[in-house]
Amino acid sequence: MHQVKLADEIYYVGVNDRKTHLFENYWPLPHGMAYNSYLIVDEKVALMDTVERTFIDEYLSNIKNILGDRKVDYLVINHMEPDHSGAIRSIVAEYPDITLVGNKKTFPMLENFYQIKENTLEIGDGDELPLGKNTLEFYTIPMVHWPETMVSFEKTNGILFSADAFGAFGTLDGGIFDDELNLSFYEEEMMRYFTNIVGKYSPHTQRAMKKLSGLDIKMIAALHGPIWRSHTDFVLSRYDKWSSYQTEEGVVIVYGSMYGNTEKMADVIARQLAVRGVKNIRVYDASKTHQSYIISDIFKYKGFIVGSAAYNNEMFPSVEALVTKIEHMGIKEHLLGVFGSFSWNGGGVKNLMKFAENIKWDVVYEPVEEKGALKADKFQMCIDLANAMADRLNAE
Numbered sequence: 048m049h050q051v052k053l054a055d056e057i058y059y060v061g062v063n064d065r066k067t068h069l070f071e072n073y074w075p076l077p078h079g080m081a082y083n084s085y086l087i088v089d090e091k092v093a094l095m096d097t098v099e100r101t102f103i104d105e106y107l108s109n110i111k112n113i114l115g116d117r118k119v120d121y122l123v124i125n126h127m128e129p130d131h132s133g134a135i136r137s138i139v140a141e142y143p144d145i146t147l148v149g150n151k152k153t154f155p156m157l158e159n160f161y162q163i164k165e166n167t168l169e170i171g172d173g174d175e176l177p178l179g180k181n182t183l184e185f186y187t188i189p190m191v192h193w194p195e196t197m198v199s200f201e202k203t204n205g206i207l208f209s210a211d212a213f214g215a216f217g218t219l220d221g222g223i224f225d226d227e228l229n230l231s232f233y234e235e236e237m238m239r240y241f242t243n244i245v246g247k248y249s250p251h252t253q254r255a256m257k258k259l260s261g262l263d264i265k266m267i268a269a270l271h272g273p274i275w276r277s278h279t280d281f282v283l284s285r286y287d288k289w290s291s292y293q294t295e296e297g298v299v300i301v302y303g304s305m306y307g308n309t310e311k312m313a314d315v316i317a318r319q320l321a322v323r324g325v326k327n328i329r330v331y332d333a334s335k336t337h338q339s340y341i342i343s344d345i346f347k348y349k350g351f352i353v354g355s356a357a358y359n360n361e362m363f364p365s366v367e368a369l370v371t372k373i374e375h376m377g378i379k380e381h382l383l384g385v386f387g388s389f390s391w392n393g394g395g396v397k398n399l400m401k402f403a404e405n406i407k408w409d410v411v412y413e414p415v416e417e418k419g420a421l422k423a424d425k426f427q428m429c430i431d432l433a434n435a436m437a438d439r440l441n442a443e
């Protein structure tokens with residue numbers, strides 16, 4: 048077996064998951080998922096997080112491939128989410144004398160999930176754990192992406208074991224380090240991971256980045272996705288951009304439509320945006336494309352135009368699910384337009400305007416609501432909505 052080294056005594060021991068369809072049983076994994084874990088083999092041996100429990104055999108074999116019969120002294124628990132903590136019980140069974148390292152919010156979770164209370168070492172912000180040549184220093188980063196989340200900074204080599212922060216969807220297909228693989232693929236999967244999983248906690252991410260800004264980080268070893276050693280600035284700048292809601296010029300148009308009338312309005316708006324020179328236009332049918340991809344694009348582009356057919360006095364269900372998710376995520380700093388079709392008392396546009404009130408984005412034009420099929424006056428209003436959005440984008 049290959050031994051993958053981050054530094055002299057530091058190894059990658061993670062696994063690839065190409066079987067699971069949905070991460071957290073919700074977010075699509077067309078390219079799979081890597082559960083990363085690391086091993087520091089010094090005077091003391093430290094394991095950095097574990098993996099999803101179904102991979103325990105492969106995981107133990109990865110560890111023993113490096114350690115042989117040597118024991119693990121410490122398990123550092125940066126994050127308790129079960130895709131990383133799931134193998135803790137098995138690791139404790141394999142290495143009964145192991146000391147579990149975490150912060151004060153880690154151990155109640157450890158007890159709740161796994162009924163483990165023994166052999167714990169509680170550390171606080173800035174505390175150090177010397178291993179020999181290598182020393183770990185700990186910083187809590189609450190809500191990036193759980194309350195107990197922390198990072199461990201290995202000071203000798205400048206490696207940040209960053210928990211879920213800077214993670215990406217996608218397995219590591221041979222390439223494990225950023226300079227061994229195609230960055231554009233992982234940039235997309237990193238953005239989708241950030242926006243879907245961590246994006247709700249953007250303000251917390253900003254606080255975490257400020258807290259870590261004094262560290263001389265040479266490598267970032269997250270719990271998912273590539274290890275960043277040649278492009279640390281790239282990944283840090285992307286996280287800063289996304290978590291501060293900086294967007295690019297472009298518009299996401301999403302609609303819910305049964306019989307095509309609302310869809311037609313979406314196409315008219317999209318065409319006029321293109322006529323006005325907007326190059327990044329993404330049109331999605333909310334019933335077809337998973338929220339995961341739409342949310343990622345909403346984080347990316349400044350404009351959002353959403354349409355819904357009236358459906359039993361409400362929005363169309365897939366649009367309702369999407370805008371509810373957006374509201375829960377608290378995404379900020381966008382331009383908004385609203386449209387839709389109805390036949391008797393409406394419900395789609397009316398409820399989309401409630402969303403507009405709640406989300407407090409800047410509404411660029413009055414809602415465009417058509418009865419049945421699109422006719423000349425509402426066609427013109429769709430054009431005007433697109434023009435208003437283009438004007439605002441140009442003015443930004």
Ligand SMILES: Cc1cc2nc3c(=O)[nH]c(=O)nc-3n(C[C@H](O)[C@H](O)[C@H](O)COP(=O)(O)O)c2cc1C
Nearest residue numbers: 304305306307308309356357359360390391392393
């Ligand atoms: C199941 C169902 C429920 C509907 N509920 C409403 C409603 O509550 N209020 C309304 O004005 N129109 C309602 N309509 C009519 C549609 O909203 C209307 O025909 C609209 O033009 C459909 O747009 P679409 O072609 O984009 O699907 C309903 C239609 C269907 C099939």
